[in-house]
Amino acid sequence: MHDSITLDQLRTFIAVADEGSFSAAARKLRRVQSAVSHAMANLEAQLGVVLWDRSTRIPALTEHGRVLLAAARRVCADADALRGAAQRLAGGLDPLVSLCVDAVFPLSALVDLCVEFARVYPTVELVVHTEAMTAVADRVLDGTCQLGVVGPAAAASGLERRHLTSVRMVPVAGASHPLAAAQRRAAPAARLSTEQLREHVQIVLSERGGSRSPEQAVLSPRTWRVVDLQTKRELLCAGLGWGNLPEHMIRDDLEAGRLVRLRPGAWGDDEHLLSLALVHRPGLVMGPAGQWVLKRLVELCCQHVGRPEEPGGPGAR
Structure with a gap:
């Protein structure tokens, strides 16, 4: 179900794309590589789309993956803006x-x-x-x-x-x-x-x-x-x-x-x-x-x- 997709999965997806590999993303996120790989597999299953081409030594984004990466960035940016706005409102900002x-x-x-x-x-x-x-x-x-x-x-x-x-x-x-x-x-x-x-x-x-x-x-x-x-x-x-x-x-x-x-x-x-x-x-x-x-x-x-x-x-x- 798409509704069960989490921000953590999307942020992990973005980290892998930015860092260039599952292992580099794991180091950045301070997780074991297997946790990153598992998060990507779950995200692909929930979306019903293959995000990564694993036929090479270092997984590469598929065409669908590149499209959905842009969407993931937008979702995370909106979530960050929502959190920031809530914090400012809690602090009294109009x-x-x-x-x-x-x-x-x-x-x-x-x-x-x-x-x-x-x-x-x-x-x-x-x-x-x-x-x-x-x-x-x-x-x-x-x-x-x-x-x-x-x-x-x-x-x-x-x-x-x-x-x-x-x-x-x-x-x-x-x-x-x-x-x-x-x-x-x-x-x-x-x-x-x-x-x-x-x-x-x-x-x-x-x-x-x-x-x-x-x-x-x-x-x-x-x-x-x-x-x-x-x-x-x-x-x-x-x-x-x-x-x-x-x-x-x-x-x-x-x-x-x-x-x-x-x-x-x-x-x-x-x-x-x-x-x-x-x-x-x-x-x-x-x-x-x-x-x-x-x-x-x-x-x-x-x-x-x-x-x-x-x-x-x-x-x-």
Whole structure:
């Protein structure tokens, strides 16, 4: 019966293949050679397959033996991983860490977090969601995610909250857009009037399924609504409208001239600082991996956005 095959038999099989002979495997395993030979004979009988060609002085793997050797290695590796995971769980290591971040969270920081996490905690599952506005807090409140990074528009009632950083939202238009030309023609300190801005499409970030958040920084009656910032950025670069984007996301676009910074008369230069905060359910207990994520989120925000500023206004999407 295949069910009676043991890990010891498989490890002996692997040892014989690695060491090149029954006698060498016996020395490695600190057993008598007859015990190794007996284990191989039993394994062949249970599998119903000849693993070793014994017609030569030193037994050689058969074709079937080579195929099953690879399978034996996988089984033993999985068993070792299972044992290691059980030991880590017994020592308090998290089996899983789940995180949901707002769309304005810097993607470069999120990628760095995932790369480092995979290296430091290779056996812990990391689940990452990206949402906009109130949907982030919803994922934490309903238990889908343990941790969330929310913007100020999120209704985080019932969640513990810790300020991470503030993201500067910058009004921009593509280089070919009439508003970009108007801003370039204006004096350095000049501002665009609300009447000028109302003549053009404003591209606005919205939640999937319809926004439950109050409108933020919408000046134009003509709006296109998107649910992710990358789409918004591409539409703005193409000159199809104007809108606000996180400064950290468009630094290269501004330097290359693909986007032009606008100065609406309705807003001050520092008016739209969008506060990002870390949220979780009260009483959440996290093991070492979860605590590591909490710490690195703060550090990576400082590296990719800047030091935490005091929370500003509601921001602009």
